Amino acid sequence: xxxxxxxxxxKTFDNLSDAKKLLIIxxxxxxxxxxxxDHANINTIAxxxxxxxxxxxxxxxxxxxxxxxxxxxxxxxxxxTLQSIIPADKPFAEKCRDLIQAIQKTSREQQQLIxxxxxxxxxxxxxxxxxxxxxxxxxxxxxxxxxxKEGQRKGEIxxxxxxxxxxxxxxxxxxxxxxxxxxxxYLQRFKIFLGDDIDDKDAFVLDQTVRFLTSxxxx
Amino acid sequence: xxxxxxxxxxKTFDNLSDAKKLLIIxxxxxxxxxxxxDHANINTIAxxxxxxxxxxxxxxxxxxxxxxxxxxxxxxxxxxTLQSIIPADKPFAEKCRDLIQAIQKTSREQQQLIxxxxxxxxxxxxxxxxxxxxxxxxxxxxxxxxxxKEGQRKGEIxxxxxxxxxxxxxxxxxxxxxxxxxxxxYLQRFKIFLGDDIDDKDAFVLDQTVRFLTSxxxx
Amino acid sequence: xxxxxxxxxxKTFDNLSDAKKLLIIxxxxxxxxxxxxDHANINTIAxxxxxxxxxxxxxxxxxxxxxxxxxxxxxxxxxxTLQSIIPADKPFAEKCRDLIQAIQKTSREQQQLIxxxxxxxxxxxxxxxxxxxxxxxxxxxxxxxxxxKEGQRKGEIxxxxxxxxxxxxxxxxxxxxxxxxxxxxYLQRFKIFLGDDIDDKDAFVLDQTVRFLTSxxxx
Amino acid sequence: xxxxxxxxxxKTFDNLSDAKKLLIIxxxxxxxxxxxxDHANINTIAxxxxxxxxxxxxxxxxxxxxxxxxxxxxxxxxxxTLQSIIPADKPFAEKCRDLIQAIQKTSREQQQLIxxxxxxxxxxxxxxxxxxxxxxxxxxxxxxxxxxKEGQRKGEIxxxxxxxxxxxxxxxxxxxxxxxxxxxxYLQRFKIFLGDDIDDKDAFVLDQTVRFLTSxxxx
DNA sequence: CATGAATGAGCTTTCATTCAT
DNA sequence: TATGAATGAAAGCTCATTCAT
Numbered sequence: 001x002x003x004x005x006x007x008x009x010x011k012t013f014d015n016l017s018d019a020k021k022l023l024i025i026x027x028x029x030x031x032x033x034x035x036x037x038d039h040a041n042i043n044t045i046a047x048x049x050x051x052x053x054x055x056x057x058x059x060x061x062x063x064x065x066x067x068x069x070x071x072x073x074x075x076x077x078x079x080x081t082l083q084s085i086i087p088a089d090k091p092f093a094e095k096c097r098d099l100i101q102a103i104q105k106t107s108r109e110q111q112q113l114i115x116x117x118x119x120x121x122x123x124x125x126x127x128x129x130x131x132x133x134x135x136x137x138x139x140x141x142x143x144x145x146x147x148x149k150e151g152q153r154k155g156e157i158x159x160x161x162x163x164x165x166x167x168x169x170x171x172x173x174x175x176x177x178x179x180x181x182x183x184x185x186y187l188q189r190f191k192i193f194l195g196d197d198i199d200d201k202d203a204f205v206l207d208q209t210v211r212f213l214t215s216x217x218x219x
Numbered sequence: 220x221x222x223x224x225x226x227x228x229x230k231t232f233d234n235l236s237d238a239k240k241l242l243i244i245x246x247x248x249x250x251x252x253x254x255x256x257d258h259a260n261i262n263t264i265a266x267x268x269x270x271x272x273x274x275x276x277x278x279x280x281x282x283x284x285x286x287x288x289x290x291x292x293x294x295x296x297x298x299x300t301l302q303s304i305i306p307a308d309k310p311f312a313e314k315c316r317d318l319i320q321a322i323q324k325t326s327r328e329q330q331q332l333i334x335x336x337x338x339x340x341x342x343x344x345x346x347x348x349x350x351x352x353x354x355x356x357x358x359x360x361x362x363x364x365x366x367x368k369e370g371q372r373k374g375e376i377x378x379x380x381x382x383x384x385x386x387x388x389x390x391x392x393x394x395x396x397x398x399x400x401x402x403x404x405y406l407q408r409f410k411i412f413l414g415d416d417i418d419d420k421d422a423f424v425l426d427q428t429v430r431f432l433t434s435x436x437x438x
Numbered sequence: 439x440x441x442x443x444x445x446x447x448x449k450t451f452d453n454l455s456d457a458k459k460l461l462i463i464x465x466x467x468x469x470x471x472x473x474x475x476d477h478a479n480i481n482t483i484a485x486x487x488x489x490x491x492x493x494x495x496x497x498x499x500x501x502x503x504x505x506x507x508x509x510x511x512x513x514x515x516x517x518x519t520l521q522s523i524i525p526a527d528k529p530f531a532e533k534c535r536d537l538i539q540a541i542q543k544t545s546r547e548q549q550q551l552i553x554x555x556x557x558x559x560x561x562x563x564x565x566x567x568x569x570x571x572x573x574x575x576x577x578x579x580x581x582x583x584x585x586x587k588e589g590q591r592k593g594e595i596x597x598x599x600x601x602x603x604x605x606x607x608x609x610x611x612x613x614x615x616x617x618x619x620x621x622x623x624y625l626q627r628f629k630i631f632l633g634d635d636i637d638d639k640d641a642f643v644l645d646q647t648v649r650f651l652t653s654x655x656x657x
Numbered sequence: 658x659x660x661x662x663x664x665x666x667x668k669t670f671d672n673l674s675d676a677k678k679l680l681i682i683x684x685x686x687x688x689x690x691x692x693x694x695d696h697a698n699i700n701t702i703a704x705x706x707x708x709x710x711x712x713x714x715x716x717x718x719x720x721x722x723x724x725x726x727x728x729x730x731x732x733x734x735x736x737x738t739l740q741s742i743i744p745a746d747k748p749f750a751e752k753c754r755d756l757i758q759a760i761q762k763t764s765r766e767q768q769q770l771i772x773x774x775x776x777x778x779x780x781x782x783x784x785x786x787x788x789x790x791x792x793x794x795x796x797x798x799x800x801x802x803x804x805x806k807e808g809q810r811k812g813e814i815x816x817x818x819x820x821x822x823x824x825x826x827x828x829x830x831x832x833x834x835x836x837x838x839x840x841x842x843y844l845q846r847f848k849i850f851l852g853d854d855i856d857d858k859d860a861f862v863l864d865q866t867v868r869f870l871t872s873x874x875x876x
Numbered sequence: 877c878a879t880g881a882a883t884g885a886g887c888t889t890t891c892a893t894t895c896a897t
Numbered sequence: 898t899a900t901g902a903a904t905g906a907a908a909g910c911t912c913a914t915t916c917a918t
Contacts, residue, residue, distance in 0.1 A: 038255075038257040038341070039257075118340065121337065121402060122255055125403050129404075133407050133411075137407070138411050141411050141412045158434070160430070161431070162427050164414075165412075165423070165428075171412070172391065172392055172396070172399075173391055176392075176395055184340075185339055185340045185348075188353075192357050193356070193360045193364075193383055193386060193387040194387060195383075204381070205384065208380065208381055208388075212380070212385065212388050212435045212436070215377070215436070215437075216432070216434050217434070218434075
């Protein structure tokens with residue numbers, strides 16, 4: 001899995017000023033998130049970022065690389081959230097609550113990042129995509145897994161549950177929730193299940209999900 | 220939501236022999252599932268189905284309509300599975316087991332249908348897409364919701380849980396599982412969480428998921 | 439010019455009931471007039487006329503033939519108007535007035551026919567078009583020419599003017615006026631010259647055009 | 658009417674060398690004039706002009722814009738002729754003669770431009786078409802109108818004739834004459850009225866038309 | 877290094893006409 | 898004689914990528 005490693009950006013991009021790098025990333029993120037990978041337009045991105053296509057291709061090998069880099073950047077933002085919640089010294093149930101609350105908050109604030117992530121499937125299955133998905137998913141996998149194990153050590157979580165599998169199920173719930181708050185299609189579906197006033201129901205959704213999750217795992 | 224209704228196929232398609240209809244649906248399903256909506260090629264579909272493009276456009280208004288029809292067809296297959304499990308006279312836990320087992324089975328057998336479904340987001344948000352998504356999701360929504368309510372009536376499921384919300388969380392888990400067994404990207408992710416030998420772990424996944432779910436809801 | 443003669447309709451069409459013939463002609467006229475020759479759709483015409491395309495092609499060799507037939511029919515209507523005005527026993531000036539008034543009236547009532555006529559140029563230059571245009575134009579040519587000659591015999595019109603040439607100039611004026619009342623583009627132009635309230639100025643246009651024309655020719 | 662203004666060409670076209678611009682304009686003019694708007698082929702134009710379709714679409718938004726640009730260019734040529742004749746210090750009758758002579762000359766030399774103009778109607782009625790037609794027609798409208806008014810001030814033209822209406826009638830005659838010398842259909846018609854030896858009759862046509870026109874207007 | 881003009885394959889959709897029934 | 902399903906060539910337009918300046 002680790003075998004193939006390639007940088008997503010060329011040195012030329014790394015040498016850019018932070019301001020310019022940020023501008024390019026933001027522009028690309030916006031375009032990919034709003035148009036989807038296929039309909040995103042490289043020329044438009046270059047224009048909106050105030051650089052030439054020629055330069056863009058000096059910084060990135062291809063459209064795909066640019067896309068994957070925006071994902072990579074976005075993931076850091078999301079990972080940081082996990083890092084700030086999971087290691088805390090709190091009971092499992094409270095961490096669950098914090099995580100779900102964070103999802104509700106970031107899904108709305110960082111809508112584009114979630115939308116980006118859900119475009120990953122459109123891109124085909126190059127080695128690069130595999131590498132990236134590994135980077136992304138293995139972080140969640142190990143963090144949630146650790147969270148479960150810790151809960152089991154502390155006696156909060158049943159010992160007959162497999163930590164990896166529970167991490168997987170938790171992540172499934174969290175990803176679904178993220179999509180439900182940010183993608184148009186999943187928002188639709190959210191409303192079909194719960195009614196149109198989703199945005200007034202944050203507390204309800206939070207409460208019920210915490211109950212569901214803690215009850216599922218608790219000793 | 221019900222206001223706008225349009226047939227996905229023209230009468231000319233309905234008049235076709237069952238064999239021809241099936242061939243077209245299968246060909247289109249395969250193309251859309253393997254290439255994604257944007258990269259699917261109408262000319263290729265026509266050629267592989269042994270008809271002319273002209274005819275294809277006599278049967279369907281547009282590429283989008285053809286796509287949505289394949290989804291519609293596919294959904295029926297999946298819905299049938301639900302219909303055969305949920306009304307049964309069994310305890311809730313057993314129905315959960317049946318449902319997850321069905322997911323494991325159909326996700327592999329009907330891989331294309333799941334892939335198709337995950338393409339729905341690429342298509343934009345026409346009224347037709349909304350109508351279709353409503354058809355699809357509201358069936359699951361109501362069936363799972365009923366399942367929960369029944370469990371509550373029978374005292375199997377805690378009364379403090381909201382049936383609609385629990386239906387939503389269940390469906391989230393099930394959809395995630397479906398994707399994990401059929402989409403390349405989610406399969407990757409599945410393996411990152413649980414190791415490469417996914418296909419040998421059906422029983423394990425089934426068992427753990429049932430535990431998780433029943434424990435989450437049980438009284 | 440007379441060399442090539444071919445019927446525009448097949449015997450099969452002639453054998454149809456008058457009602458059916460009329461329906462086909464009206465439907466085709468409407469489609470060609472509103473869409474233009476190129477964008478007119480044979481299948482649509484058949485459908486709206488309540489017959490099959492197959493039948494339509496039994497009645498007419500081609501789209502072009504159908505079009506030319508509608509023109510042919512339309513011309514008769516317009517020619518009738520000339521026939522009713524020119525032979526009358528009135529002074530030249532009054533006939534001019536009658537002609538222009540007729541143009542104002544029929545251009546609005548039979549808008550489609552004029553629009554049809556202006557599509558003749560789009561059709562290319564087959565022998566059939568030549569034959570048809572000859573039929574149409576030679577009638578006006580000879581009638582206006584006779585009108586002038588008669589005016590000259592009666593001493594109403596200057597003898598130094600060539601009747602054929604004057605007929606040509608008159609017809610130019612009349613055709614331009616017809617277009618100005620029926621084609622969208624020429625109506626625009628009409629308004630640019632005379633202001634937006636064209637429809638309130640019939641009397642004015644009539645009066646000024648009669649003055650212009652009679653003064654141009656009078657002895 | 659002036660409200661909506663859009664450039665017909667993109668900056669990229671303006672930046673081209675004059676030779677290249679001219680080549681593109683000429684190629685497009687030829688294609689549109691010979692094939693008509695609908696049958697003109699963008700790929701053919703690009704090929705004949707020695708550029709790629711991609712480039713053509715970098716220079717022009719659409720087929721329609723390319724077409725309208727060729728008209729716009731053509732109009733300038735025609736307008737220049739008016740500008741050189743109408744302001745001269747000559748009697749009205751002589752200006753008429755000059756105008757008609759100019760029509761006979763340019764209609765043959767610039768046949769394509771006239772054919773182009775007669776295609777304007779095929780294009781539908783976008784705002785762009787309206788804008789362009791306004792540009793074209795209002796120039797003739799005001800110039801002819803001024804010509805009449807000047808004639809009235811100088812006592813050459815009857816005071817009871819409305820200048821705008823007379824300008825309209827004059828322009829009708831002139832446009833008809835232009836078409837008669839350049840469009841195949843109208844040339845046919847010309848010959849039906851005057852006989853096949855049109856090209857030997859320039860002097861005759863000129864003389865008779867001047868007589869007609871001056872007599873129509875003179876005091 | 878930066879630029880941005882140029883490329884051209886590729887794709888959806890239309891519609892006059894045919895012909896088996 | 899009537900039908901209408903089937904055909905398939907044809908055309909406008911897009912956009913990732915290159916490369917001369």
